[in-house]
Amino acid sequence: MLIEKYKDQIEKTLGKYPDRRSAVMPMLYLAQQEYGHITPEAMAEVAEICEMSVTQVRSLVGFYTMYYEKPKGKYLIQVCTDLPCALRGAEQFFEALKDYLGVEEGEVTPDGLFSIEQVMCLAACDKAPVMQINFSYCEGLDIDKAKAIIDDLRAGKSYTPAYRWRAAEHAHAGRKQGGKSKAEPEA
């Protein structure tokens, strides 16, 4: 149960807001990290924590694109193919990467490692083509660089994004790692 396992963190998050309901989004992220995706049971847990109905929680899960009701690969790859990136070849990049992984959009590779999908603008248009792996930026890519990252991940190496700020300092402790990661740190 989230409320037992992450009691302190949940209390701290609830303390940010005058209304418990405001904590529903961070609670859904917590549930997603813990269970890998948002299960019906997780929605019930979140509903109880935030004093909402399960139906209300479910409506939010459906509304936002970053909550998943089905399992994804351990590494979720999201390629921006919106207009600014598409002007720099992102659509061809996406196709090539999808072929390299050997899956269709939205599917998980047989080894459970990868899912790939197209997403809308990621606010990194000057570094196209761009993708996120479990919500961390990989920028200024070409297909060879992207393949090399995939190969590293397949070989069990951890992925360290070339993130200017400080990735080293703030570690990626909270990022989704196929449901296996540590909980979201609260500063």
Add this chain to the structure above:
Amino acid sequence: MGRGAPHPKMKAGRDVAHIILRDLDIPDIWKFDVYVENGGYEGLKKAVTLTPDEVIEVVKASGLRGRGGAGFPTGVKWSFIPKDAETTYVAVNADESEPGTFKDRQIMEGNPHQLIEGALICAYAIRARAVYIYCRGEFWDLTHALDARIEEARAAGFIGENILGSGWSCEVYTHLGAGAYICGEESALLNSLQGLLGQPRVRPPFPAQKGGGLYYEPTVVNNVETLTNVPWIMVNGADAYRQFGTEQSPGVKVFCVSGHVNRPGNYELPLGTTFRELIYEHAGGILDDKGLKGVLTAGASAPILPGSAEVLDTPLTYEDVQKVGSSLGSASVIVLDEDTDMVWAALKMVRFFKHESCGKCTPCREGTFWMERVLSRIHRGEATEGDIDLLDEVAAQIKGKCLCALGEFALNPAAATIAHFRDDYARRVSGVPESTAELETQAPIEAPVAAGD
């Protein structure tokens, strides 16, 4: 690349350091100590020696306008907060999701304390008890790092109880969105923060009024870049800020340049810089020296402009861009070269709006659906001449009929490309050009926004 760009040439013709993108001038200014060594938090210190109303007067006098897109005068917005309100809030709009916009991200990565300081000055001016920084979900790493920056400011006494001995107390929190463009619309953002569906509210009441803001209390919602200007204005004064820009559009702006240019990136320049200077000098001109076909000034949201000499010589100000038939918006300049198929570009943008429509207002929800359908048909070469007018008509029927600006934005890609590039459409209805047939070979973009599709 843009992020290593030279200092902007300011109005006086001399090189001046950046006001916003100070990470380009000062290495590691994201660090608390470095920020403080370089004058950080002096604006807040000065603000608390003034009355809240005096702070608002300074911001009003500077002429600073909202950098998120609407361009509303910032000080005026702050002055709308009722003086007798017991509980007020500041919500920082860091939901940067407009295609072609990537400035707020650089600000929060490179110069985060200046945003925190600006938000605190705003909070002091409206006597807010809390600031919520609403970051788009994809800013996951950034937001966790921002939490660490907030803790540094708290440890130094800039956040918390009785800040700088002023008797005013304020907290600062981050809040992560989860993938919804609509949450960049201010009333949808407030709903999302409250754990409600991120859909716009009926106004009035406006966010600054009782009943319209966060938790229905008076609230200022400001964009990241807007607030990041404020510490500089507090320290240097309104007149100093007005030495940049024009009478109606004072100050500097971060221009995001993307698409077919040699040096895409963020360029902080005085408002009033022309498209020509931005695209050809700062961004290094068009890739492969091709011609310019069109420019989007505010991502996908504002009408596209043709790459004419008249447009190129237009100063990038709120007033001048409007005169040539578009809007400065968030100043996300997407450059399209002479080989761009505008039907394809319109289809990309219409798909974006179809995906991001929250589903609340019928004209936007249905209109984006039908525009996408007709445009796809045109793009596939299966349309007739009449479909172009049909598309134009569907777009026209959305106009003025939605609760928020997304609906208004959504009609622009189709309407403006038809207005300026009808030949591209005409070619499509008489057969598909070979070079641009790839879009339809892809799987359709997933649209998990339940209500929107």
